[in-house]
Amino acid sequence: MTQHKNAKLKGIMMQGTSSDAGKSYVATALCRVLSNRGINVAPFKSQNMSNNSYVTLYGEEIGRAQGAQALAARVEPSVYMNPILLKPKNNALSEIVLFGHPLRDATSKALFRDFLRCEGAQAIDKAKEWLTHHYEAVVIEGAGSPVEINLNDREIVNMYVARAFDVPVILVADIDRGGVFAQIVGTLELLEPEDRKRVGGIIINKFRGDIDLFEDGKRWLETYTGIPVLGVLPYLDIPVENEDRLSLEFKTRPEADLVIGVLDLPFISNATDLEVFEVEPDVAIQKVRNRSDLWQCDALIIPGTKSTQEDLMRFMELGFDADLQAYAKEKPVFGICGGYQMMGEILVDPQGMDSDGIGEMKGFGLFKGVTTFVSDKRVTKCSAVTIKSGTPIEGFEIHLGRTEILEPAQPLLRIGDAPDGVDLGNVKGTYVHHIFHNDVYRNEWLNEIRMMKGLLSKEPEISANRYEDAFEDLARAFEKHVDMDAIMEMIR
Structure with missing residues (x-):
């Protein structure tokens, strides 16, 4: 469905208490859930820093995570879903890929000084306009943490985007790494008051064991923060493409030939x-x-x-x-x-x-x-x-x-x-x-x-439906463990 040019683009944003908290995972799940509900939805991430890129039909590069999220949403991946891709060449230098094409190499200092709030901000406005013309709703992903205090006046990927798209935020926290209460409370305490008002829900990710054991923790978080815990996702072994190398781990298989x-x-x-x-x-x-x-x-x-x-x-x-x-x-x-x-x-x-x-x-x-x-x-x-x-x-x-x-x-x-x-x-x-x-x-x-x-030769293992099956498995898990009615109310 193509939107009227004056239509309001509905949306919701996933921000994390840290890198690798599961923002990409949750955004991918929500893209498939909304698509299953008949909503014409697209993913969006303003700025991705990753060498894991996806090549579109037109030979353009975007972040791999947004390519996977688009497929989860059953739409064609586009550069407007990830207008800025930063590809690290070393610890201080990155290639800037703007709307799918190489722009130039830049140091971290030059990125923040010259690019982000100039060409970068203009790219976000252009992408928003395109998405508004083509989609009913957007699932937005942030990067890292929204409370990197030394960067907040220059960032264009977290609360800057939430304000630009005027969308509510769900905070995703990784309980597997420990310290989840401090992660959540600390993040909320460090947000500016107006930005904190945008946080409409919390999702606890990567819980191992009996989820019922977290009921006391859920109640404490809701009482202390005044923000509902929308769900507790178990640690899921579902193969969805990762955004970057931080998540690149392989299964241990002692029995492997x-x-x-x-x-x-x-x-x-x-x-x-x-x-x-x-x-x-x-x-x-x-x-x-x-x-x-x-x-x-x-x-x-x-x-x-x-x-x-x-x-x-x-x-x-x-x-x-x-x-x-x-x-x-x-x-x-x-x-x-x-x-x-x-x-x-x-x-x-x-x-x-x-x-x-x-x-x-x-x-x-x-x-x-x-x-x-x-x-x-x-x-x-x-x-x-x-x-x-x-x-x-x-x-x-x-x-x-x-x-x-x-x-x-x-x-x-x-x-x-x-x-x-x-x-x-x-x-x-x-x-x-x-x-x-x-x-x-x-x-x-x-x-x-x-x-x-x-060893004996084998017949091929079939991987063709691997990601499609994973999207459906992820959507089922999300519907089971997360309050989708509350999320739908937030998106409207």
Whole structure:
């Protein structure tokens, strides 16, 4: 349904007592619940800081969480749902992606001084106008905590947005990390009086055990704060894509036949490349932080990264290259995007596009190839086929570098008429993210590892309905444990 241009956009906002309190999770659940109730709803987050991005139909980048929330709401993900995406390149520098396209790199100081309350605020106004024309309601997500006192006069993602959209706020608190009463009371005490009036409810998230045991705590919170506790959500093991690396954890599976290592890169990007392995009951994913971790794994994945050279340098300083070269002679190594770039011989950055000041450096040397970083960033969805088996592949590309193979080597994929990646048996690499979300190919690769271990091959596990099933499971849990009647009253 398209809204009349003068219609009032209804909405509600999720703010948290801390980072990783579950704002994205709760917002995703509410998007599906409202969609199930026939409401034309969209997600919104003004500013996302994450290297976990989603590529829209038009080859634009938004935060992965808003892409997932849009799918939960059964609407097409759009840059207007996340107009500002900050992609950290190191601890002090981020790439600004504005309405899906790279704008410039900026330091933290420059972001707050020059961007947020100027171009950033204008982007929020533009996004609000677009959402008002296209949707009946909006579920808004904040970031971190709304009471970062040193930032409150410059932030454009928490109460600034609640005021701009004129919506009520639900405060989400994580009880699993402890101190939930202090989290909630402290947050409310530090809010400005007018902002505190916007908080119409509290949701306790990640409760383990018997929820009835929290009844006394619920009553105390409501009496002390004067704000209703709308629900207590149990700790849910439902696979919904995470916003960022803070939530990237893998299940421990001692009984697993295969252990796949993932190089633990500080600036890992698009970690959703890896989460799909959760559908494989005989596979465990283990982070590899040092040389000794490596040899405990049956195969290694080197994932994407926002700072290829800086992350590579960390492991080169550990002497990782010699171990990895020996490892690749015995066991499979698979590189994705930045991980693929690291696997070559040389990385060249003449314009400082990847890491300022590093210039040229050696790679892991698993194949003869040179990656040159260029200013022309490639962001696109793509369809491909594997060279070896002709298996169809759907995925997306997000990268600056171009890799030239300097030896006769079979490409891994063909995208249209163009080759992509490398396939040297144990050593494989590609620029295509989500290659392992293709069930047949993921199974082909895992079967190669199973055969090397003397295990029987398996048929593919199906992941196609993984997120759709998760959205419905999440919505059912939300309806069961949260007072939706009260939330509907808040939204009206």
